[in-house]
Amino acid sequence: IKKTGRQNLIIVYAINTICNITGGTFLAQLSNDIIESLVFDSRRLQQPAASLFFAIRTDHNDGHHYLHDAFRRGIRNFVVSDREAALQLDAANVILVEDSMVALHRLAAYHRSQFSIPVIGITGSNGKTIVKEWLYHLLQDDHQIARSPRSFNSQLGVPLSVWQLQAHHTLAIFEAGISKPGEMQQLQQIIRPSIGVLTNIGGAHSEGFYDDTQKLAEKLLLFNDCPVLIARNKDLGGRKELLQPVTRLLTWGSAASNDLVVRSMEKSEQHTTVVLQYAGKDTTITIPFTDDASIENAITCCAVLLELGYSAATICERIKGLHAIDMRLQLNHSINDCLVINDSYSA
Structure with missing residues (x-):
């Protein structure tokens, strides 16, 4: 638990603990870093030093392609399922798992159980x-x-x-x-x-x-x-x-x-x-x-x-105080008496 202000305490996890929860093994370990954030997109980093990058494979992309970019942006903690792809990471904590998505699910399920x-x-x-x-x-x-x-x-x-x-x-x-x-x-x-x-x-x-x-x-x-x-x-x-x-x-x-x-x-x-x-x-x-x-x-x-x-x-x-959710079937008046329906909330 980490104190972030006068009242708020946040639950954090050491990288050693996360390795145990996910059932992974360390390919490399330099320090027992404290993790606050989980990320899978190297472009969306707010606190890289306290973030854990999951290299997720989907039908359309492979997070292992972005390991170097995540490292360049300050990430030093990774969960991967491709041993060869992880070799490019120097001076980082790297956890190897069978499936990065499954590992993410296990960690979230454990967190929910608290x-x-x-x-x-x-x-x-x-x-x-x-x-x-x-x-x-x-x-x-x-x-x-x-x-x-x-x-x-x-x-x-x-x-x-x-x-x-x-x-x-x-x-x-x-x-x-x-x-x-x-x-x-x-x-x-x-x-x-x-x-x-x-x-x-x-x-x-x-x-x-x-x-x-x-x-x-x-x-x-x-x-x-x-x-x-x-x-x-x-x-x-x-x-x-x-x-x-x-x-x-x-x-x-x-x-x-x-x-x-x-x-x-x-x-x-x-x-x-x-x-x-x-x-x-x-x-x-x-x-x-x-x-x-x-x-x-x-x-x-x-x-x-x-x-x-x-x-x-x-x-x-x-x-009585309910209101429409922005960008969910939102009607906007446009030129020539047209209505534009904005349903881009989840895009």
Whole structure:
């Protein structure tokens, strides 16, 4: 643990400890450096002396090609899977592993295991980032929150997000995205949510799956061993048997059988009035949007706050303050009476 100010303490790891956690071996070791940051892009360095560079191989690139550049920029700690490529590194700590991505996942999973705070894990075809950002907005007055930056929800983004967890945090919100079978199990072991959130299940990211049932089953793996899952009943597609028995469901929808019932909905020019029923009591909320996607995302957020124990009055007041996320389907007026849709948030 390192003190960074009057109150904040951050958890740091010695390179020897990281070698043990990742199951690697040292090709070279000069010192037992203290690591604060994890990086895989040699162009994005803020504190190179305290950073650990993971040489990641993907379908499109190979981080081993940038070892020399990272060294030139001040990095002195590396995780590699190519022994020959690492020979170019002089005067550095170099850990050799079988797979650098797996090593990154192991380190992030170990770091996550050091915390017992509530962790909200979000997945779905659409709405993950918006729900994450809105939950942050709704809960930030009461919690010190760690959350995924932007749309960091991939095999690389999730471990880097979880690495942000520190001693002062009281709540975490992470999103997980997948594109093919076999990916979610890895992310589940890193995030290990205590509250699960399933957003809209649609056609996005379907290319890597045989059918919608396979895609839903893969996404639901995030909630293995999760005490509670919050979802719109329609998005579960009647496949509740895909969930583990230990997971309690909190569903929402128009049917009276849901835990959170949408009793009525009335749209005006700039907002939507929704009557929700929870635990036998009706509550009227005003959602400052009229499009269906935003309404669904806002109701999902209401369900999360109810699960966290917030009163209906508090939820009503906070939901009114929701705003559009910059660069997510943002409408900008342009010349000749044209509208430009800016959806570059995750680009």
